[in-house]
Amino acid sequence: MSPLALGVLVAVVTIVILMSGTPVAFSLGIVAVGFLLIFDGMGALDVIPQIFYGGIDSFALLSIPMFIVMGSAIASSRAGSDLYEALDRWLYKVPGGLLVSNISACAIFAALSGSSPATCAAIGKMGIPEMRKRGYPAGLATGSIAAGGTLGILIPPSVTMIVYGIATETSIGRLFLAGLLPGLMLTALFTCWGLFVAWRGGYRFSDVSAHFTLKQRFEILPKVLPFLIIIAGILWVLYGGVATPSEAAGVGAVFCILVVAVIYRMWRPFAFWKIFKESMRESVMIMMIIAAAALFSYMMSSLFITQSLAIWIGELEVNRWVLMFCINIFLLVAGFFLPPVAVILMTAPTLVPIIEAAGFDPIWFAVVLTINMEIGLITPPVGLNLYVINGIAPDVRLPTILWGALPFMFCMVLGIIILCLVPEIALWLPRTMMQ
Amino acid sequence: ADIKLKASHQWPGGKGDVRDEMVQIIKREVEKAGVGVTLQVYPGKSLFKPKQQWDAMVKGQLDVSAFPLDYASGKHPQFSSTLMPGLVKNHDHAKRLNDSDFMADIKKIIDDAGVVVISDAWLAGGFASKKECILDPEDARGQVLRAAGPAFEQMLVAAGASINAMPSSEIYTGLQTGVLDGANTSSGSFVSYRIYEQVSCLTEPGANALWFMYEPILMSKKTWNKLDDKQKDAFMAAGQVAEDYFFDAAKGLDQKLVDAYKGAGVEVVGMSAEQHAKWVAIAKESSYKNFAEKVPGGKELIEKALAVE
C-alpha cells in the first residue's frame, strides 16, 4: 500500500474511532498502536512505551499546568466578578456597555490564563446571569461569553502556543507576542459587533436605575490592580528575558495564589486543594493527549505518511493563497472534532514545513491556526467552551448558544482575513521586541 | 525485494549539516553497491527524539543513526568519556585515538549492548563569552556558563564558574537576556545558532581544544545480523567513505566557525598547550576523578585515553 493510501486509511479509522465516543487521547493511542503493529510488525511494541512516555518528557511542557494553575487560582476567587464589575461601573452608560464589559473582562482574564475554558468560566459565572437579568437575550449573553472566552488561547499566555512552539521548535516568547495584537483586534471586532447588536436591539439603558458615583467607580479599582500587576510581571519576566516560560509560569502561579489568598482572604487549605485538583484534571487531560499524539505522529512518520503528504502537497504547485485557504478549511473542520492541542500536535509538524516552503511565516501561521482553534472551541461536537457554558447556564439550549456565537465566529473569520492582508499585525511586535 | 532500512538523526536534512551528509553518503554508497539494501533517512528528529535512538537501535526498531554516544551514558556510564574535557586535543589526535585501546574498550561496550559502529566521527567545539576570553581556568571564575554535558559542568564548577544547564538551542536567548555570560558547545552549533551576535570572544578549537565529542554512525546489531556478507561489506565500505568525508569536513567546520566569528567582529583566540594543561589539571581533580570513582573501569579508560600521543 502506498503511504498516501495508508494515510487515507489512517484518517478514516481515526475518525471512526473518535466518533465512537472514545476519549481523544486513547483514540489516537489505539490507532497508532494498531497501525504500528500491522504495518511495522510486533517488534514495534518494544518502543511504544518509550515514545508514549517521551511525548511528555520535557521541561518546556511544565508551563502548561503552571499557566492552568494560574488561571484556576483566579477563577476560584471573586476576582472575575470584581474585574467584571469594575468594568461595568465605568462602562454602564455606554450603549451595550455590559456586553463590552464582558468581552473586555474576557480579554483581560485571557492575559492571566493559558486556557480558554478557564477564561470562559471565570467571566461567564457572573457575566451571563447579569446580562440576562438586564434583558439581553440568552443567545447573545451566552454566545458572547463563549466567544470572548476563546481569547484565552490567543492572548498570551497560551497553552496551545506552547504546544505549537514545542512541536515546531519555534520560540514560545515570540509566539506569545505574536498573539497579543491579533487578540486585541478580535476583542475590538467582538466589541463592535456587540455594540451594533445592542444599538439595533435597543438594549441601551436597560438598567436605568443603576448609577455609580465617581467614588464608587474609583473604589473598586484597587481590587483589579493586583491582577494587572501580575500581568505586567509575567510580561516582564517573559520579555525582559528574566526566565524561560516554564519558570515564569511557575512564579506566576504562586503569585496568583498569593494574591487570591491575601485579597480574597482565601486561607482555607481546602480552597487551595480545589484549585490544584481542578488544574490537575485539566492538565492531565491535555498531557495525555500530548503523550498519545507523540505515538500517533511516530506512527505517521514511521509509515512515511507525513513525509509523503508533505512531498505530495509540495508537488501540487497551487497558488500559495489557495493552499492557505485549503489549510484553513482543513483546520476549521479538524477543530470541529478535536480539542486544539490534538489538532496542533497532529498537523503542525507536517503543515509548518509546507507553509514555510510556500513563503509564509511560521509565527504568523501560529496565530492563524490559533484563531481556527478558537472557532473550534465553540462548535460541536467537541467545543470545550460549550461544556463550560452548559455548566453555567444549563437552561440555555445548545442551538441558542450556537446561534448567538455565530456572528462572533464570523468576526474570527474576518480576523483571519485581516491577518492574511496585514500579516504585520501578528509579526510587528515579536520583530520589534525580540529582533 | 530490497531490504528497507531506517536511518534517523536529529540535525536538519538536506541543508549541508555534516552528520546528515554522512548518513546521505552511506545511503548513496550502499544503494550504489547494488546489494539489495535501500536506506530511508529521517532527519531532524522526525522519527525518534535524539536520546530515544539508542534504545530503538538496541531493540532493532531503528537500523542506522548518527548518534552522539554520550546520550546513552545514563545506560553505559563509560560513554561519558567520549565527551570528557581535554581527552582529545585536535582532529589528527582524534584520528589516532580511533585506533587506540581506549576506543577498543568503548567499542566493545557498544558492541555488547547490541550496536555496531559504521563510521567514527569526532566533532570539535569551543567556548564563547561576552565577558572575557576563556583561556585560563581563572578566566571562567565568576562567569555563568552553559556547558555541554556533566563532565564539563564539573570541571567548570571546579574552576569557579557557575552553571546554567540548557539545550544548545537556548544559548542565544540566554546570552541575550543575561542569564548566561558564556557557553561551551560544538563548532556547528556556535555557527548555526548565530551566537556570534551575542558574544565578544570565541575560544576556537585550534590545536589544543578542550571540547571534543564522539558522534559515530551506528547500526543496530539486530539489523547487522540480518545482512549477508556482501551487504555487510557494502556498509563498511560506505562507512569508510563517510568517515573520510567527515575528517575533512570537520576541519572545514572549525574554519567556518572562525570565519563567521571574525566576520562578525568577534575576537578569536586559541588555547596554548600550557593553558590546556591547566584545564586538564583541574579536570583531573573534578570530572576525571568523579568518572574514575563512579564508573566501573573508569580509571583505566581515562589512562588509556591520556596515553594516546
Added chain:
Amino acid sequence: MNIFIEAVRRLSVACGVASVLLLIASVVVVCHLVIVRYGLGASAIWQHEFVTFSLIGATFLGGPYVLLTKGHVNVDLLPIYLGHRGRVALALLSSVLSLIFCVIIAWRGLLWWEEAWVGNWHGETVWAPPLWIPYIAMPLGMGLLSLQYVADMLSLITGRDMPFGLKPEERQS
C-alpha cells in the same frame, strides 16, 4: 462486584491525590529553581529533572482519577443520537478499545521499567537520578487506568452507571 468497583474507585482517588501532590511539588520546586538561578546566581542542578519527573508522574497517576470523573475529553456526537441500548453497546466498544491501549502501555511499560531497574539506568546529568523512579509511574498509572475501565464496564453492564454519563432522557439536538 461492588467491592471490586469500590476498591478501584478508592485506588483511583488515592492516585488522584498523589497526582495533585506532585503538581504542588512541581510548583514549589520551579519557584525554588528561579530563586536559586536568578536570585542567588547559583547553579541549578536537580530542579529541571525533578520537575519534569513530577509532571510525568502527575499525568500518569492522575489518569485513572480523571477517567473516574469523566474528564478525558471525547466526541459524544454519535452517543447523543443513539438510544439507550445503542449507547451501552457503543460505550462498551469504546471502553474495550481504550482498555486494549492502556493494557499494552502498562504491560510494555512494566518491561521497560524492569530494564531500567536491572540495567541501573540514570539520567545523563550531574544529578544522575535513577530512572526506574519516574518510569514506574507509567505502568502504575496505565495499569490502574485499565482497572478503572474494567470497573466502569462492569458498572455499565449491571446498570449501575449510564453510558457516557448521559441520562436516558437526555437527547440534545
